[in-house]
Protein backbone atom coordinates (compact mmCIF):
# COMPACT_ATOMS: atom_id res chain seq x y z
CA UNK A 57 0.00 0.00 0.00
CA UNK A 58 1.47 3.36 -0.99
CA UNK A 59 0.74 6.38 1.13
CA UNK A 60 0.27 9.79 -0.32
CA UNK A 61 2.56 12.70 0.34
CA UNK A 62 0.77 14.68 3.00
CA UNK A 63 0.07 11.73 5.18
CA UNK A 64 3.56 10.47 4.67
CA UNK A 65 4.93 13.68 6.10
CA UNK A 66 3.34 12.68 9.35
CA UNK A 67 5.17 9.40 9.54
CA UNK A 68 7.22 11.07 12.12
CA UNK A 69 8.89 10.32 15.40
CA UNK A 70 9.63 6.69 15.50
CA UNK A 71 9.66 3.72 13.21
CA UNK A 72 6.15 3.11 14.36
CA UNK A 73 5.07 5.81 16.71
CA UNK A 74 1.44 5.08 16.11
CA UNK A 75 -0.52 3.46 18.81
CA UNK A 76 -0.49 -0.27 19.15
CA UNK A 77 -2.79 -2.75 20.74
CA UNK A 78 -1.00 -2.77 24.07
CA UNK A 79 -1.93 0.76 25.03
CA UNK A 80 -4.00 -0.12 28.06
CA UNK A 81 -2.95 0.16 31.67
CA UNK A 82 -1.39 2.54 34.10
CA UNK A 83 0.73 5.09 32.23
CA UNK A 84 3.53 4.83 34.75
CA UNK A 85 3.62 1.06 34.90
CA UNK A 86 5.82 0.05 32.02
CA UNK A 87 7.36 -3.36 32.59
CA UNK A 88 10.55 -3.02 34.58
CA UNK A 89 13.87 -3.94 33.09
CA UNK A 90 15.05 -7.41 33.82
CA UNK A 91 11.52 -8.77 33.79
CA UNK A 92 12.47 -11.16 31.02
CA UNK A 93 10.37 -9.32 28.46
CA UNK A 94 13.19 -7.75 26.52
CA UNK A 95 15.97 -9.23 24.40
CA UNK A 96 19.62 -8.78 25.35
CA UNK A 97 21.50 -5.70 24.13
CA UNK A 98 23.78 -8.02 22.11
CA UNK A 99 20.88 -9.74 20.33
CA UNK A 100 19.31 -6.37 19.66
CA UNK A 101 22.55 -5.13 18.10
CA UNK A 102 22.65 -8.17 15.80
CA UNK A 103 19.12 -7.47 14.67
CA UNK A 104 20.04 -3.82 14.07
CA UNK A 105 23.10 -4.82 12.01
CA UNK A 106 20.89 -7.04 9.88
CA UNK A 107 18.57 -4.10 9.15
CA UNK A 108 21.18 -1.42 8.50
CA UNK A 109 23.25 -3.55 6.16
CA UNK A 110 20.23 -3.43 3.85
CA UNK A 111 19.84 0.32 4.41
CA UNK A 112 23.51 0.97 3.60
CA UNK A 113 22.97 -0.65 0.21
CA UNK A 114 19.92 1.41 -0.59
CA UNK A 115 20.32 4.35 -2.94
CA UNK A 116 18.35 6.44 -0.46
CA UNK A 117 21.12 6.12 2.11
CA UNK A 118 23.62 8.94 1.90
CA UNK A 119 26.76 9.75 3.83
CA UNK A 120 26.80 13.54 3.68
CA UNK A 121 29.55 14.42 6.12
CA UNK A 122 28.42 18.04 6.57
CA UNK A 123 24.85 17.21 7.59
CA UNK A 124 26.18 14.13 9.37
CA UNK A 125 28.42 16.27 11.59
CA UNK A 126 25.46 18.50 12.43
CA UNK A 127 23.12 15.67 13.41
CA UNK A 128 25.85 13.71 15.17
CA UNK A 129 26.93 16.77 17.14
CA UNK A 130 23.42 17.03 18.56
CA UNK A 131 23.19 13.26 19.03
CA UNK A 132 26.48 13.10 21.00
CA UNK A 133 25.40 15.94 23.32
CA UNK A 134 22.13 14.12 23.99
CA UNK A 135 23.96 10.86 24.63
CA UNK A 136 26.29 12.58 27.11
CA UNK A 137 23.30 14.02 28.96
CA UNK A 138 21.53 10.65 28.99
CA UNK A 139 24.68 9.09 30.42
CA UNK A 140 24.84 11.70 33.18
CA UNK A 141 21.22 11.04 34.05
CA UNK A 142 21.80 7.30 34.22
CA UNK A 143 19.47 6.61 31.29
CA UNK A 144 22.23 5.40 29.02
CA UNK A 145 23.86 2.53 30.84
CA UNK A 146 27.40 1.21 30.28
CA UNK A 147 26.35 -2.04 28.57
CA UNK A 148 24.38 -0.02 26.02
CA UNK A 149 27.39 2.21 25.41
CA UNK A 150 29.41 -0.90 24.75
CA UNK A 151 27.00 -3.04 22.74
CA UNK A 152 25.08 -0.55 20.63
CA UNK A 153 26.32 0.98 17.38
CA UNK A 154 25.30 4.59 18.16
CA UNK A 155 25.41 5.41 14.47
CA UNK A 156 23.21 7.92 12.64
CA UNK A 157 22.10 7.11 9.07
CA UNK A 158 20.85 9.88 6.79
CA UNK A 159 18.13 9.13 4.23
CA UNK A 160 17.79 11.15 1.03
CA UNK A 161 14.10 11.69 1.48
CA UNK A 162 11.89 14.77 1.73
CA UNK A 163 9.44 13.29 4.20
CA UNK A 164 9.69 14.32 7.83
CA UNK A 165 10.89 11.26 9.63
CA UNK A 166 13.29 10.00 12.25
CA UNK A 167 13.37 6.49 13.59
CA UNK A 168 15.28 4.58 16.19
CA UNK A 169 16.27 1.10 15.09
CA UNK A 170 17.34 -1.90 17.16
CA UNK A 171 20.93 -1.86 18.37
CA UNK A 172 21.36 1.90 18.79
CA UNK A 173 21.02 2.90 15.14
CA UNK A 174 19.17 6.07 14.33
CA UNK A 175 17.70 7.02 10.96
CA UNK A 176 17.04 10.65 9.99
CA UNK A 177 15.39 11.77 6.76
CA UNK A 178 16.74 14.96 5.20
CA UNK A 179 13.15 16.23 5.21
CA UNK A 180 13.27 16.46 9.00
CA UNK A 181 16.46 18.58 8.98
CA UNK A 182 14.97 20.77 6.24
CA UNK A 183 11.73 21.38 8.11
CA UNK A 184 12.88 22.21 11.64
CA UNK A 185 13.43 25.86 12.57
CA UNK A 186 16.46 25.35 14.76
CA UNK A 187 18.78 22.83 16.40
CA UNK A 188 16.49 22.72 19.46
CA UNK A 189 13.60 21.32 17.43
CA UNK A 190 15.87 18.75 15.85
CA UNK A 191 17.25 17.88 19.29
CA UNK A 192 13.71 17.32 20.59
CA UNK A 193 13.00 14.67 17.96
CA UNK A 194 16.38 12.99 18.43
CA UNK A 195 16.00 13.03 22.22
CA UNK A 196 12.59 11.37 21.95
CA UNK A 197 14.04 8.65 19.71
CA UNK A 198 17.15 8.27 21.88
CA UNK A 199 14.84 7.64 24.80
CA UNK A 200 13.04 4.86 22.93
CA UNK A 201 16.48 3.26 22.69
CA UNK A 202 17.65 3.84 26.27
CA UNK A 203 14.30 2.81 27.76
CA UNK A 204 14.59 -0.45 25.80
CA UNK A 205 11.24 0.17 24.07
CA UNK A 206 12.57 -1.36 20.87
CA UNK A 207 13.74 -4.47 22.64
CA UNK A 208 10.32 -4.85 24.26
CA UNK A 209 8.48 -4.24 21.03
CA UNK A 210 10.63 -6.83 19.28
CA UNK A 211 10.22 -9.28 22.14
CA UNK A 212 6.46 -9.09 21.68
CA UNK A 213 7.07 -10.75 18.31
CA UNK A 214 8.29 -13.74 20.31
CA UNK A 215 7.56 -16.43 17.71
CA UNK A 216 9.00 -14.51 14.77
CA UNK A 217 12.47 -15.28 13.49
CA UNK A 218 14.87 -12.30 13.60
CA UNK A 219 15.06 -12.17 9.79
CA UNK A 220 11.27 -11.86 9.70
CA UNK A 221 11.30 -8.99 12.18
CA UNK A 222 14.08 -7.30 10.19
CA UNK A 223 11.99 -7.67 7.02
CA UNK A 224 8.94 -6.21 8.75
CA UNK A 225 10.88 -3.18 9.96
CA UNK A 226 12.40 -2.66 6.50
CA UNK A 227 8.93 -2.88 4.99
CA UNK A 228 7.62 -0.17 7.32
CA UNK A 229 10.57 2.07 6.48
CA UNK A 230 9.88 1.59 2.78
CA UNK A 231 6.25 2.56 3.21
CA UNK A 232 7.23 5.71 5.10
CA UNK A 233 9.61 7.01 2.45
CA UNK A 234 8.64 9.39 -0.33
CA UNK A 235 7.85 7.80 -3.69
CA UNK A 236 10.31 10.29 -5.17
CA UNK A 237 13.10 9.30 -2.79
CA UNK A 238 16.14 8.17 -4.72
CA UNK A 239 15.00 4.56 -4.70
CA UNK A 240 12.69 3.77 -1.84
CA UNK A 241 14.58 2.01 0.91
CA UNK A 242 13.33 -1.42 0.00
CA UNK A 243 10.19 -2.72 -1.59
CA UNK A 244 8.01 -3.94 1.22
CA UNK A 245 4.46 -5.09 0.81
CA UNK A 246 1.84 -5.00 3.52
CA UNK A 247 3.86 -2.52 5.51
CA UNK A 248 0.73 -0.91 6.86
CA UNK A 249 -0.53 -4.27 8.02
CA UNK A 250 2.62 -5.13 9.94
CA UNK A 251 2.91 -1.63 11.31
CA UNK A 252 0.28 -2.45 13.90
CA UNK A 253 2.45 -5.28 15.19
CA UNK A 254 5.54 -3.13 15.64
CA UNK A 255 4.05 -0.06 17.28
CA UNK A 256 5.26 1.57 20.41
CA UNK A 257 2.51 1.83 22.99
CA UNK A 258 0.96 5.10 24.15
CA UNK A 259 2.78 4.66 27.43
CA UNK A 260 6.10 4.24 25.65
CA UNK A 261 5.43 7.42 23.69
CA UNK A 262 4.71 9.37 26.85
CA UNK A 263 7.81 7.94 28.48
CA UNK A 264 9.94 8.87 25.45
CA UNK A 265 8.53 12.43 25.71
CA UNK A 266 9.22 12.68 29.42
CA UNK A 267 12.72 11.18 29.34
CA UNK A 268 13.57 12.91 26.05
CA UNK A 269 12.55 16.32 27.37
CA UNK A 270 14.76 15.85 30.44
CA UNK A 271 17.69 14.71 28.32
CA UNK A 272 17.45 17.57 25.82
CA UNK A 273 17.22 20.31 28.43
CA UNK A 274 20.06 18.74 30.43
CA UNK A 275 22.12 18.77 27.24
CA UNK A 276 21.62 22.54 27.09
CA UNK A 277 18.99 22.71 24.35
CA UNK A 278 16.04 25.03 24.71
CA UNK A 279 12.98 23.13 25.95
CA UNK A 280 10.89 25.48 23.84
CA UNK A 281 12.10 23.46 20.84
CA UNK A 282 10.21 20.44 22.16
CA UNK A 283 6.99 22.47 22.34
CA UNK A 284 7.36 24.11 18.95
CA UNK A 285 8.14 20.76 17.28
CA UNK A 286 5.06 19.33 18.96
CA UNK A 287 3.05 22.25 17.62
CA UNK A 288 4.35 21.59 14.10
CA UNK A 289 3.21 17.97 14.32
CA UNK A 290 -0.17 18.97 15.70
CA UNK A 291 -0.74 21.40 12.87
CA UNK A 292 0.20 18.82 10.27
CA UNK A 293 -2.12 16.41 12.00
CA UNK A 294 -5.00 18.87 11.93
CA UNK A 295 -4.60 19.72 8.29
CA UNK A 296 -4.27 16.23 6.94
CA UNK A 297 -6.39 14.07 9.16
CA UNK A 298 -8.27 12.00 6.62
CA UNK A 299 -8.41 9.04 8.93
CA UNK A 300 -7.08 6.78 6.20
CA UNK A 301 -3.69 6.20 7.75
CA UNK A 302 -3.32 4.41 11.07
CA UNK A 303 -0.84 7.02 12.22
CA UNK A 304 -3.55 9.67 12.06
CA UNK A 305 -6.37 7.55 13.44
CA UNK A 306 -4.51 6.47 16.53
CA UNK A 307 -1.63 8.86 16.55
CA UNK A 308 0.36 9.32 19.73
CA UNK A 309 -0.27 13.06 19.87
CA UNK A 310 -2.91 12.16 22.40
CA UNK A 311 -4.52 14.69 24.70
CA UNK A 312 -2.39 13.21 27.48
CA UNK A 313 0.82 13.88 25.59
CA UNK A 314 -0.29 17.41 24.76
CA UNK A 315 -1.21 18.07 28.38
CA UNK A 316 2.13 16.65 29.56
CA UNK A 317 3.86 18.93 27.10
CA UNK A 318 2.04 22.05 28.28
CA UNK A 319 2.75 21.27 31.93
CA UNK A 320 6.47 20.89 31.16
CA UNK A 321 6.53 24.15 29.30
CA UNK A 322 5.04 26.07 32.21
CA UNK A 323 7.78 24.75 34.46
CA UNK A 324 10.47 25.58 31.97
CA UNK A 325 9.20 28.92 30.70
CA UNK A 326 11.52 31.22 32.60
CA UNK A 327 14.76 29.26 32.38
CA UNK A 328 15.03 28.68 28.65
CA UNK A 329 18.28 29.83 27.09
CA UNK A 330 18.03 31.89 23.94
CA UNK A 331 19.69 30.93 20.65
CA UNK A 332 22.12 33.34 19.03
CA UNK A 333 22.19 34.76 15.52
CA UNK A 334 25.24 32.77 14.47
CA UNK A 335 23.79 29.36 15.22
CA UNK A 336 20.46 30.39 13.67
CA UNK A 337 22.30 31.31 10.49
CA UNK A 338 24.36 28.11 10.45
CA UNK A 339 21.18 26.12 11.00
CA UNK A 340 19.41 27.89 8.16
CA UNK A 341 22.30 27.00 5.85
CA UNK A 342 22.26 23.35 6.86
CA UNK A 343 18.47 23.12 6.57
CA UNK A 344 18.79 24.60 3.09
CA UNK A 345 21.45 22.05 2.27
CA UNK A 346 19.15 19.24 3.40
CA UNK A 347 16.38 20.66 1.22
CA UNK A 348 18.47 20.79 -1.97
CA UNK A 349 20.11 17.43 -1.31
CA UNK A 350 16.75 15.75 -0.73
CA UNK A 351 15.45 16.90 -4.09
CA UNK A 352 18.32 17.38 -6.52
CA UNK A 353 16.20 17.34 -9.68
CA UNK A 354 17.29 19.87 -12.30
CA UNK A 355 14.07 21.87 -11.87
CA UNK A 356 14.53 22.16 -8.12
CA UNK A 357 18.17 23.12 -8.51
CA UNK A 358 17.26 25.82 -11.02
CA UNK A 359 14.55 27.11 -8.72
CA UNK A 360 16.99 27.24 -5.78
CA UNK A 361 19.52 29.16 -7.87
CA UNK A 362 16.93 31.62 -9.17
CA UNK A 363 15.59 32.26 -5.66
CA UNK A 364 19.08 33.05 -4.39
CA UNK A 365 19.85 35.34 -7.32
CA UNK A 366 16.70 37.34 -6.64
CA UNK A 367 18.06 38.52 -3.31
CA UNK A 368 19.20 42.10 -3.83
CA UNK A 369 22.30 43.68 -2.40
CA UNK A 370 22.48 43.56 1.37
CA UNK A 371 24.58 44.94 4.17
CA UNK A 372 25.82 42.34 6.66
CA UNK A 373 23.42 43.69 9.29
CA UNK A 374 20.46 43.14 6.95
CA UNK A 375 21.20 39.49 6.23
CA UNK A 376 18.53 37.25 7.76
CA UNK A 377 19.11 33.56 8.53
CA UNK A 378 16.55 32.69 5.87
CA UNK A 379 18.36 34.69 3.19
CA UNK A 380 21.65 33.08 4.20
CA UNK A 381 20.00 29.68 3.71
CA UNK A 382 18.64 30.63 0.30
CA UNK A 383 22.03 31.90 -0.87
CA UNK A 384 23.77 28.79 0.44
CA UNK A 385 21.28 26.56 -1.39
CA UNK A 386 21.64 28.64 -4.55
CA UNK A 387 25.43 28.35 -4.55
CA UNK A 388 25.26 24.60 -3.97
CA UNK A 389 22.64 24.22 -6.71
CA UNK A 390 24.79 26.22 -9.15
CA UNK A 391 27.67 23.85 -8.44
CA UNK A 392 25.46 20.85 -9.20
CA UNK A 393 24.22 22.55 -12.38
CA UNK A 394 27.85 22.92 -13.53
CA UNK A 395 27.68 26.68 -13.40
CA UNK A 396 30.84 27.48 -11.39
CA UNK A 397 30.70 31.20 -12.16
CA UNK A 398 27.22 31.58 -10.65
CA UNK A 399 28.21 29.42 -7.69
CA UNK A 400 31.32 31.47 -7.03
CA UNK A 401 29.46 34.77 -7.29
CA UNK A 402 26.80 33.76 -4.74
CA UNK A 403 29.41 32.22 -2.50
CA UNK A 404 31.50 35.40 -2.45
CA UNK A 405 28.50 37.60 -1.73
CA UNK A 406 27.52 35.42 1.21
CA UNK A 407 31.12 35.16 2.39
CA UNK A 408 31.33 38.94 2.68
CA UNK A 409 28.14 39.00 4.78
CA UNK A 410 28.92 36.31 7.37
CA UNK A 411 32.33 37.39 8.63
CA UNK A 412 30.94 38.14 12.09
CA UNK A 413 29.34 34.68 12.36
CA UNK A 414 32.00 32.00 12.96
CA UNK A 415 29.71 28.94 12.69
CA UNK A 416 28.08 30.22 9.51
CA UNK A 417 31.48 31.19 8.10
CA UNK A 418 32.79 27.68 8.83
CA UNK A 419 29.86 26.13 6.94
CA UNK A 420 30.54 28.47 4.07
CA UNK A 421 34.22 27.48 3.96
CA UNK A 422 33.20 23.83 3.66
CA UNK A 423 30.78 24.71 0.87
CA UNK A 424 33.49 26.70 -0.89
CA UNK A 425 35.83 23.70 -0.66
CA UNK A 426 33.14 21.42 -2.10
CA UNK A 427 32.57 23.80 -4.99
CA UNK A 428 36.31 24.04 -5.64
CA UNK A 429 36.64 20.23 -5.57
CA UNK A 430 33.82 19.74 -8.03
CA UNK A 431 35.57 22.25 -10.30
CA UNK A 432 38.77 20.19 -9.90
CA UNK A 433 40.63 22.93 -8.00
CA UNK A 434 42.30 21.08 -5.13
CA UNK A 435 44.56 23.91 -4.01
CA UNK A 436 41.70 26.37 -3.62
CA UNK A 437 39.79 23.76 -1.61
CA UNK A 438 42.84 23.20 0.57
CA UNK A 439 43.28 26.91 1.21
CA UNK A 440 39.70 27.05 2.55
CA UNK A 441 40.09 23.91 4.67
CA UNK A 442 43.42 24.82 6.22
CA UNK A 443 43.41 28.44 7.40
CA UNK A 444 46.93 29.90 7.02
CA UNK A 445 47.72 29.99 10.74
CA UNK A 446 47.32 26.25 11.22
CA UNK A 447 48.65 25.09 7.88
CA UNK A 448 52.31 24.59 8.62
CA UNK A 449 52.88 23.86 12.27
CA UNK A 450 49.82 21.80 13.20
CA UNK A 451 50.94 18.54 14.80
CA UNK A 452 49.60 15.57 12.90
CA UNK A 453 47.87 14.24 16.03
CA UNK A 454 45.47 17.17 15.96
CA UNK A 455 44.13 15.99 12.63
CA UNK A 456 42.16 13.31 14.42
CA UNK A 457 40.22 16.05 16.21
CA UNK A 458 39.23 17.87 13.05
CA UNK A 459 35.48 17.64 12.31
CA UNK A 460 34.75 14.76 9.97
CA UNK A 461 33.47 16.88 7.08
CA UNK A 462 36.62 19.01 7.12
CA UNK A 463 38.82 15.94 7.46
CA UNK A 464 37.27 14.13 4.48
CA UNK A 465 37.17 17.19 2.22
CA UNK A 466 40.80 17.88 3.09
CA UNK A 467 41.76 14.32 2.13
CA UNK A 468 40.04 14.74 -1.23
CA UNK A 469 41.77 18.07 -1.84
CA UNK A 470 45.21 16.67 -0.92
CA UNK A 471 44.75 13.61 -3.13
CA UNK A 472 43.89 15.87 -6.07
CA UNK A 473 47.12 17.81 -5.61
CA UNK A 474 49.53 15.04 -6.60
CA UNK A 475 51.59 12.22 -5.08
CA UNK A 476 52.98 14.16 -2.16
CA UNK A 477 49.53 15.42 -1.19
CA UNK A 478 48.09 11.94 -1.57
CA UNK A 479 50.70 10.64 0.87
CA UNK A 480 49.67 13.30 3.42
CA UNK A 481 46.01 12.43 2.85
CA UNK A 482 46.71 8.73 3.43
CA UNK A 483 48.64 9.47 6.62
CA UNK A 484 45.83 11.62 8.03
CA UNK A 485 43.16 9.09 7.08
CA UNK A 486 45.06 6.24 8.72
CA UNK A 487 45.19 8.18 11.98
CA UNK A 488 41.49 8.97 11.65
CA UNK A 489 40.55 5.36 10.87
CA UNK A 490 42.52 3.98 13.79
CA UNK A 491 39.83 5.48 16.01
CA UNK A 492 36.90 5.14 13.61
CA UNK A 493 37.32 1.87 11.74
CA UNK A 494 33.65 1.88 10.69
CA UNK A 495 33.96 5.05 8.61
CA UNK A 496 33.36 3.61 5.14
CA UNK A 497 33.81 6.92 3.32
CA UNK A 498 37.19 7.47 4.98
CA UNK A 499 38.28 3.97 3.85
CA UNK A 500 37.19 4.78 0.31
CA UNK A 501 39.16 8.04 0.35
CA UNK A 502 42.17 6.17 1.72
CA UNK A 503 41.81 3.78 -1.21
CA UNK A 504 41.80 6.76 -3.61
CA UNK A 505 44.84 8.30 -1.89
CA UNK A 506 46.78 5.01 -2.14
CA UNK A 507 45.80 4.53 -5.77
CA UNK A 508 47.03 8.08 -6.52
CA UNK A 509 50.44 7.00 -5.18
CA UNK A 510 50.46 3.82 -7.24
CA UNK A 511 50.01 1.62 -4.12
CA UNK A 512 47.60 -0.83 -5.67
CA UNK A 513 47.57 -3.43 -2.90
CA UNK A 514 46.86 -0.86 -0.21
CA UNK A 515 44.18 0.70 -2.38
CA UNK A 516 42.41 -2.62 -2.84
CA UNK A 517 42.60 -3.45 0.85
CA UNK A 518 41.15 -0.06 1.84
CA UNK A 519 38.33 -0.65 -0.61
CA UNK A 520 37.66 -4.03 0.98
CA UNK A 521 37.47 -2.31 4.37
CA UNK A 522 35.01 0.26 3.00
CA UNK A 523 32.65 -2.62 2.17
CA UNK A 524 33.26 -4.32 5.50
CA UNK A 525 32.45 -1.05 7.32
CA UNK A 526 29.01 -1.16 5.72
CA UNK A 527 28.62 -4.78 6.74
CA UNK A 528 28.80 -6.01 3.15
CA UNK A 529 31.17 -8.90 3.83
CA UNK A 530 30.56 -10.61 0.48
CA UNK A 531 31.86 -7.59 -1.42
CA UNK A 532 34.70 -7.18 1.10
CA UNK A 533 35.74 -10.78 0.54
CA UNK A 534 35.80 -10.23 -3.24
CA UNK A 535 38.17 -7.31 -2.80
CA UNK A 536 40.36 -9.30 -0.41
CA UNK A 537 40.47 -12.11 -2.98
CA UNK A 538 41.66 -9.54 -5.53
CA UNK A 539 44.31 -8.35 -3.04
CA UNK A 540 45.57 -11.91 -2.47
CA UNK A 541 45.71 -12.39 -6.21
CA UNK A 542 47.91 -9.29 -6.50
CA UNK A 543 50.24 -10.72 -3.86
CA UNK A 544 50.46 -14.12 -5.62
CA UNK A 545 51.28 -12.49 -8.93
CA UNK A 546 53.98 -10.44 -7.28
CA UNK A 547 52.26 -7.28 -8.45
CA UNK A 548 52.34 -5.80 -4.98
CA UNK A 549 56.12 -5.55 -4.68
CA UNK A 550 57.78 -6.41 -1.39
CA UNK A 551 55.19 -4.95 0.92
CA UNK A 552 55.35 -7.81 3.45
CA UNK A 553 53.59 -5.96 6.23
CA UNK A 554 50.66 -5.12 3.98
CA UNK A 555 50.57 -8.71 2.69
CA UNK A 556 50.34 -10.13 6.18
CA UNK A 557 47.54 -7.68 7.07
CA UNK A 558 45.66 -8.77 3.95
CA UNK A 559 46.06 -12.39 4.97
CA UNK A 560 44.79 -11.86 8.52
CA UNK A 561 41.92 -9.56 7.60
CA UNK A 562 40.67 -11.72 4.76
CA UNK A 563 40.39 -14.65 7.20
CA UNK A 564 38.40 -12.47 9.60
CA UNK A 565 36.12 -11.26 6.82
CA UNK A 566 35.59 -14.87 5.68
CA UNK A 567 34.50 -15.77 9.21
CA UNK A 568 32.13 -12.78 9.38
CA UNK A 569 30.65 -13.74 6.02
CA UNK A 570 30.08 -17.34 7.15
CA UNK A 571 28.32 -16.04 10.24
CA UNK A 572 26.17 -13.77 8.09
CA UNK A 573 25.22 -16.70 5.85
CA UNK A 574 24.33 -18.84 8.87
CA UNK A 575 22.02 -16.11 10.15
CA UNK A 576 20.20 -16.18 6.87
Ligand SMILES: [Zn+2]
Pocket residue numbers: 069070073196200256261264
Ligand atom coordinates in the same frame (compact mmCIF):
# COMPACT_ATOMS: atom_id res chain seq x y z
ZN1 LIG B 1 8.00 7.77 19.64
